[in-house]
Amino acid sequence: MTTESTKVITNNPEEEQEETTDPVQPGKPSLDKDADEKGLDVGTYDDANDTDPLDNSTGIAPAGGFAAGAAAVVSAGLGLCSLTGTPLSDMLRSRKELIGQIEAGTGGGVDQIEAFYGAPWHTAALLNGIFALAAVVIGGVLLAMHAGRASTRPWVKAVALGGVVLGAIGLLVAGGMYLDLFASAPELPTSPRPN
Structure with missing residues:
Protein backbone atom coordinates (compact mmCIF):
# COMPACT_ATOMS: atom_id res chain seq x y z
CA MET A 1 0.00 0.00 0.00
CA THR A 2 1.43 3.35 -0.98
CA THR A 3 0.55 6.57 0.74
CA GLU A 4 0.89 10.12 -0.32
CA SER A 5 2.84 12.44 1.96
CA THR A 6 2.35 16.14 2.29
CA LYS A 7 4.23 18.55 4.46
CA VAL A 8 2.33 20.80 6.79
CA ILE A 9 4.10 24.14 7.01
CA THR A 10 3.79 26.03 10.25
CA ASN A 11 5.34 29.28 11.50
CA ASN A 12 8.08 27.33 13.22
CA PRO A 13 10.23 25.40 10.71
CA GLU A 14 11.16 22.81 13.33
CA GLU A 15 7.53 21.82 13.75
CA GLU A 16 7.05 20.76 10.16
CA GLN A 17 5.12 17.53 10.23
CA GLU A 18 4.58 14.92 7.62
CA GLU A 19 0.97 13.92 7.15
CA THR A 20 0.01 10.79 5.29
CA THR A 21 -3.20 10.54 3.33
CA ASP A 22 -5.18 7.54 2.30
CA PRO A 23 -4.70 6.70 -1.42
CA VAL A 24 -8.23 5.30 -1.65
CA GLN A 25 -9.77 8.54 -0.40
CA PRO A 26 -7.31 11.33 -1.18
CA GLY A 27 -7.30 14.16 1.27
CA LYS A 28 -8.38 12.05 4.26
CA PRO A 29 -5.76 11.16 6.84
CA SER A 30 -4.82 7.49 7.04
CA LEU A 31 -6.41 5.53 9.87
CA ASP A 32 -3.22 3.92 11.12
CA LYS A 33 -0.03 5.99 10.67
CA ASP A 34 2.18 3.39 12.36
CA ALA A 35 0.99 0.71 9.96
CA ASP A 36 1.60 3.05 7.03
CA GLU A 37 5.16 3.71 8.20
CA LYS A 38 5.82 -0.02 8.51
CA GLY A 39 4.31 -0.71 5.09
CA LEU A 40 1.40 -2.75 6.44
CA ASP A 41 -1.91 -2.86 4.64
CA VAL A 42 -4.63 -1.96 7.14
CA GLY A 43 -7.49 -1.84 4.63
CA THR A 44 -10.26 0.68 4.47
CA TYR A 45 -13.88 0.66 5.46
CA ASP A 46 -16.24 2.08 2.90
CA ASP A 47 -19.74 2.89 4.16
CA ALA A 48 -21.18 2.99 0.66
CA ASN A 49 -20.16 -0.59 -0.14
CA ASP A 50 -20.92 -2.07 3.25
CA THR A 51 -21.25 -5.85 2.98
CA ASP A 52 -21.60 -6.50 6.68
CA PRO A 53 -23.92 -9.52 7.22
CA LEU A 54 -25.72 -7.61 9.94
CA ASP A 55 -28.00 -4.76 9.10
CA ASN A 56 -25.94 -1.75 10.13
CA SER A 57 -28.93 0.31 11.27
CA THR A 58 -30.62 -2.21 13.58
CA GLY A 59 -27.86 -4.71 14.31
CA ILE A 60 -30.05 -7.71 13.37
CA ALA A 61 -29.65 -10.25 10.64
CA PRO A 62 -31.29 -9.48 7.29
CA ALA A 63 -34.34 -11.31 5.96
CA GLY A 64 -33.66 -14.99 5.49
CA GLY A 65 -31.89 -15.26 8.80
Whole structure:
Protein backbone atom coordinates (compact mmCIF):
# COMPACT_ATOMS: atom_id res chain seq x y z
CA MET A 1 0.00 0.00 0.00
CA THR A 2 1.43 3.35 -0.98
CA THR A 3 0.55 6.57 0.74
CA GLU A 4 0.89 10.12 -0.32
CA SER A 5 2.84 12.44 1.96
CA THR A 6 2.35 16.14 2.29
CA LYS A 7 4.23 18.55 4.46
CA VAL A 8 2.33 20.80 6.79
CA ILE A 9 4.10 24.14 7.01
CA THR A 10 3.79 26.03 10.25
CA ASN A 11 5.34 29.28 11.50
CA ASN A 12 8.08 27.33 13.22
CA PRO A 13 10.23 25.40 10.71
CA GLU A 14 11.16 22.81 13.33
CA GLU A 15 7.53 21.82 13.75
CA GLU A 16 7.05 20.76 10.16
CA GLN A 17 5.12 17.53 10.23
CA GLU A 18 4.58 14.92 7.62
CA GLU A 19 0.97 13.92 7.15
CA THR A 20 0.01 10.79 5.29
CA THR A 21 -3.20 10.54 3.33
CA ASP A 22 -5.18 7.54 2.30
CA PRO A 23 -4.70 6.70 -1.42
CA VAL A 24 -8.23 5.30 -1.65
CA GLN A 25 -9.77 8.54 -0.40
CA PRO A 26 -7.31 11.33 -1.18
CA GLY A 27 -7.30 14.16 1.27
CA LYS A 28 -8.38 12.05 4.26
CA PRO A 29 -5.76 11.16 6.84
CA SER A 30 -4.82 7.49 7.04
CA LEU A 31 -6.41 5.53 9.87
CA ASP A 32 -3.22 3.92 11.12
CA LYS A 33 -0.03 5.99 10.67
CA ASP A 34 2.18 3.39 12.36
CA ALA A 35 0.99 0.71 9.96
CA ASP A 36 1.60 3.05 7.03
CA GLU A 37 5.16 3.71 8.20
CA LYS A 38 5.82 -0.02 8.51
CA GLY A 39 4.31 -0.71 5.09
CA LEU A 40 1.40 -2.75 6.44
CA ASP A 41 -1.91 -2.86 4.64
CA VAL A 42 -4.63 -1.96 7.14
CA GLY A 43 -7.49 -1.84 4.63
CA THR A 44 -10.26 0.68 4.47
CA TYR A 45 -13.88 0.66 5.46
CA ASP A 46 -16.24 2.08 2.90
CA ASP A 47 -19.74 2.89 4.16
CA ALA A 48 -21.18 2.99 0.66
CA ASN A 49 -20.16 -0.59 -0.14
CA ASP A 50 -20.92 -2.07 3.25
CA THR A 51 -21.25 -5.85 2.98
CA ASP A 52 -21.60 -6.50 6.68
CA PRO A 53 -23.92 -9.52 7.22
CA LEU A 54 -25.72 -7.61 9.94
CA ASP A 55 -28.00 -4.76 9.10
CA ASN A 56 -25.94 -1.75 10.13
CA SER A 57 -28.93 0.31 11.27
CA THR A 58 -30.62 -2.21 13.58
CA GLY A 59 -27.86 -4.71 14.31
CA ILE A 60 -30.05 -7.71 13.37
CA ALA A 61 -29.65 -10.25 10.64
CA PRO A 62 -31.29 -9.48 7.29
CA ALA A 63 -34.34 -11.31 5.96
CA GLY A 64 -33.66 -14.99 5.49
CA GLY A 65 -31.89 -15.26 8.80
CA PHE A 66 -33.16 -16.56 12.12
CA ALA A 67 -36.94 -16.72 11.59
CA ALA A 68 -36.72 -18.06 8.04
CA GLY A 69 -34.23 -20.73 9.10
CA ALA A 70 -36.46 -21.80 11.99
CA ALA A 71 -39.51 -22.02 9.71
CA ALA A 72 -37.55 -24.09 7.19
CA VAL A 73 -36.47 -26.56 9.87
CA VAL A 74 -40.05 -26.79 11.18
CA SER A 75 -41.29 -27.52 7.66
CA ALA A 76 -38.72 -30.28 7.16
CA GLY A 77 -39.48 -31.75 10.60
CA LEU A 78 -43.22 -31.83 9.92
CA GLY A 79 -42.59 -33.45 6.55
CA LEU A 80 -40.49 -36.14 8.19
CA CYS A 81 -43.14 -36.69 10.90
CA SER A 82 -45.78 -37.16 8.22
CA LEU A 83 -43.83 -40.13 6.86
CA THR A 84 -42.65 -41.76 10.07
CA GLY A 85 -45.61 -41.00 12.31
CA THR A 86 -45.63 -39.39 15.72
CA PRO A 87 -46.39 -40.48 19.28
CA LEU A 88 -49.62 -38.50 18.94
CA SER A 89 -50.76 -40.54 15.94
CA ASP A 90 -49.82 -43.76 17.77
CA MET A 91 -51.83 -42.68 20.80
CA LEU A 92 -54.90 -41.78 18.75
CA ARG A 93 -54.67 -45.03 16.80
CA SER A 94 -54.51 -47.01 20.08
CA ARG A 95 -57.47 -45.04 21.38
CA LYS A 96 -59.53 -45.90 18.29
CA GLU A 97 -58.57 -49.57 18.69
CA LEU A 98 -59.75 -49.52 22.31
CA ILE A 99 -63.03 -47.84 21.35
CA GLY A 100 -63.52 -50.48 18.67
CA GLN A 101 -62.93 -53.29 21.17
CA ILE A 102 -65.44 -51.75 23.58
CA GLU A 103 -68.07 -51.36 20.86
CA ALA A 104 -67.50 -54.91 19.63
CA GLY A 105 -67.68 -56.25 23.21
CA THR A 106 -71.04 -54.63 23.85
CA GLY A 107 -72.50 -56.37 20.82
CA GLY A 108 -73.67 -53.20 19.19
CA GLY A 109 -73.61 -54.83 15.77
CA VAL A 110 -70.51 -52.98 14.62
CA ASP A 111 -68.27 -54.17 11.86
CA GLN A 112 -65.38 -55.72 13.81
CA ILE A 113 -62.87 -55.29 10.99
CA GLU A 114 -63.72 -51.61 10.69
CA ALA A 115 -63.63 -51.15 14.47
CA PHE A 116 -60.32 -53.01 15.04
CA TYR A 117 -58.48 -52.14 11.86
CA GLY A 118 -60.13 -49.54 9.63
CA ALA A 119 -60.85 -46.72 12.08
CA PRO A 120 -57.40 -46.77 13.77
CA TRP A 121 -55.65 -47.01 10.40
CA HIS A 122 -57.62 -44.09 8.98
CA THR A 123 -57.04 -42.01 12.12
CA ALA A 124 -53.26 -42.40 11.80
CA ALA A 125 -53.47 -41.59 8.08
CA LEU A 126 -55.54 -38.47 8.75
CA LEU A 127 -53.15 -37.14 11.38
CA ASN A 128 -50.10 -37.86 9.20
CA GLY A 129 -51.85 -36.05 6.35
CA ILE A 130 -52.37 -32.99 8.56
CA PHE A 131 -48.64 -32.93 9.39
CA ALA A 132 -47.80 -33.31 5.70
CA LEU A 133 -50.13 -30.49 4.69
CA ALA A 134 -48.61 -28.21 7.34
CA ALA A 135 -45.11 -29.01 6.03
CA VAL A 136 -46.11 -28.17 2.45
CA VAL A 137 -47.83 -24.92 3.45
CA ILE A 138 -45.01 -23.65 5.69
CA GLY A 139 -42.26 -24.62 3.26
CA GLY A 140 -44.16 -23.30 0.24
CA VAL A 141 -44.91 -19.94 1.84
CA LEU A 142 -41.27 -19.63 2.91
CA LEU A 143 -40.03 -20.41 -0.60
CA ALA A 144 -42.50 -17.97 -2.14
CA MET A 145 -41.50 -15.17 0.23
CA HIS A 146 -37.76 -15.64 -0.26
CA ALA A 147 -37.60 -16.77 -3.90
CA GLY A 148 -36.17 -13.55 -5.30
CA ARG A 149 -34.20 -12.38 -2.28
CA ALA A 150 -30.45 -12.72 -2.61
CA SER A 151 -30.06 -11.99 1.10
CA THR A 152 -31.71 -15.30 2.07
CA ARG A 153 -29.15 -17.90 2.98
CA PRO A 154 -29.05 -20.84 0.52
CA TRP A 155 -29.46 -23.46 3.24
CA VAL A 156 -32.77 -21.88 4.28
CA LYS A 157 -34.18 -22.33 0.78
CA ALA A 158 -32.78 -25.87 0.56
CA VAL A 159 -34.28 -26.98 3.88
CA ALA A 160 -37.63 -25.36 3.02
CA LEU A 161 -37.64 -27.16 -0.32
CA GLY A 162 -36.84 -30.41 1.50
CA GLY A 163 -39.82 -29.78 3.79
CA VAL A 164 -42.10 -29.24 0.80
CA VAL A 165 -40.88 -32.43 -0.90
CA LEU A 166 -41.21 -34.52 2.28
CA GLY A 167 -44.65 -33.03 2.91
CA ALA A 168 -45.79 -33.83 -0.63
CA ILE A 169 -44.61 -37.43 -0.28
CA GLY A 170 -46.30 -37.57 3.12
CA LEU A 171 -49.58 -36.36 1.58
CA LEU A 172 -49.40 -39.11 -1.04
CA VAL A 173 -48.68 -41.78 1.57
CA ALA A 174 -51.40 -40.52 3.92
CA GLY A 175 -53.92 -40.38 1.08
CA GLY A 176 -53.01 -43.91 0.04
CA MET A 177 -53.39 -45.13 3.63
CA TYR A 178 -56.74 -43.42 4.08
CA LEU A 179 -58.12 -44.77 0.80
CA ASP A 180 -56.64 -48.25 1.40
CA LEU A 181 -54.62 -48.09 -1.83
CA PHE A 182 -51.54 -49.86 -0.45
CA ALA A 183 -53.40 -52.71 1.20
CA SER A 184 -57.05 -53.53 1.27
CA ALA A 185 -58.88 -53.93 4.54
CA PRO A 186 -58.80 -57.47 5.86
CA GLU A 187 -61.94 -59.56 5.42
CA LEU A 188 -63.36 -62.30 7.56
CA PRO A 189 -63.33 -65.64 5.83
CA THR A 190 -66.72 -66.93 4.83
CA SER A 191 -67.79 -69.90 6.85
CA PRO A 192 -68.81 -73.02 4.90
CA ARG A 193 -72.52 -73.64 4.63
CA PRO A 194 -73.87 -76.66 6.45
CA ASN A 195 -75.39 -79.30 4.20
